[in-house]
Amino acid sequence: MEKTLDHQTWEDLEAVAGNGLLDRRAFLRGGAAVAAAVTGYALAGPAKAEPLIDEPSSLVPGVTVRSYEQRSRFEEKVARTLSNPKGEPRTQHGRTPHHLLSGTFTPNGLHFVISHAGNPDIDPDRHRLAIHGLVKQPLVFTLDALARYPLVSRMAFIECGGNSAPMFSKEPIQASAQALHGLVSCAEWTGVRLSTLLEETGIDPKAKWLIAEGADAPALSRSVPIGKALDDAMIALYQNGERLMPGNGYPMRLLLPGWEGNMNVKYLRRIKLVEAPAMSYYEARTYAPILPGGKAYQFYFLQEVKSFITHPSPGLALKGPGFYEVSGVAYSGTGRISKVMVSADGGKSWAEAALQEPVLSKAFTRFRAPWRWDGGPAVLQSRAWDEAGNVQPTRAQIVAQRGETKTVPRVTGFPSQHYNGPTSWSIDAKGEVKHVYA
């Protein structure tokens, strides 16, 4: 391999933490050779390249352009996993394949979905949003009317309160990042600020909460403190530039950036301002995790600071010693990510990861750390901080506070909620990646 202008390649770089983690600025310092070496996921050493030929696909005219683009047929394995593919009378989950994606936003077809009774087939012209209760003037809005309001766009992750629930298992469940953490996704949402609409209805000072309700079969309903509604709540009409996907609330949903996914009510048709929470099924029962001793948390709401490594991760085996990029997503319902540390020795030593700009509040931040794998055992782990100074707790701290299961649950089960501790991936000498507790 030819040396770069400054005569340095990644092989010359000093590790900054145990087991070969390199300085996050290695890309800049190392120059073109390092950049070339890191673009492939699992580049081998400088073996001689095969002869370059014209592939048949380059010698004939290609497929006609479609009115709505479809991905390459070679990418069809990049798909959500479904918990209830036949639509039996119970909840359905579709989990995002984090280990097969990169960047910071989730394509619309791969955004996670939880549906309690299937996705309703809503005619957007027939849909209405009513705002009533403790307001001065109850109002009803059509989709066309809402689309004429001043719109705002923002990136925001949405995470199910039960995402990462397998991490409460007493033993690490062997599963992919998709199976463990697939109930979080991130998109650009465009819509009308709820505060804009509430300015027009007026708010009775007695109103302390609102009840949001969907037009789906279970009329899913959650209570939201009025403070959040006036802070950054949005009636989202667009997802990554196009109208919402049916599984994500078409034609409109409540977006509460950084708060429990279930509260971001899909198919939003009614907002009622009230004095007290309704104690709906989902707030009174479902999203109230039981603690050791028998008390339970109520009104958890916030999705706390969290990160996990997507590359490498189970299913993405390393192909021999050499350079790899350790990468993953970090996010916090409180604000921006301020720092992510990565360990390759199970938390004994840490290197600071590079954060992909722009780092946005309550959105995925992609982190990256260059790593020289020497072929020996390693345990990869990430830990994130947010701008308010919150840090991911250790798994041991979470277990001490909230418990763990006595037996190993199904990977699709929800023994508890709101796990925001680290996830550890062990690498064996063959390069296989396994889930471990470290």
Place this chain on the structure above:
Amino acid sequence: MSTREYAASVVLLALSSSAVFGAGPNLGKPVSPAEIAAWDISILPDGTGLPPGGGTPVQGERIYAQKCASCHGENAKGGTNAALIGGRPLTDGIDTPKTIANFWPYATTVFDYVRRAMPWQQPRTLSDNEVYALTAYILSINKLIGENDSMNAESLPKVKMPNRDGFIIRFPDKI
């Protein structure tokens, strides 16, 4: 009121609200509580919003057998979906299945959830009396009310659920 008078009043209302709240687009249409009543199924734990009517456990038992047992099992003991009777103490922490009797803090939630979401295949087809009766049946088989107690807008909010005080608000500063 003629259509023209109504339209004029709407314009006046829009003008007055924009005068009070700033010059927004004002593209919402005013709606009266009567017009929204068909959608307004929200109820609060204190009973606000509960409809007229009522029902007894005996009435509920019949409806349960017809419309609920296929998923929740005979006598509410569970089937393809959750049992609605029983439940052990929560002292097992996260290994304890949550049930109405051991976990739900308010009886109004039973009425609210049955009315809005059940039966799963045909939600919002039960009459309010049927929902009261089913609520009474479920509360009765869990010994939370007497077997002859009728549930209605007055009695339902007064049912004291065992785990009413079993909760810790996670982030008090958020509410």
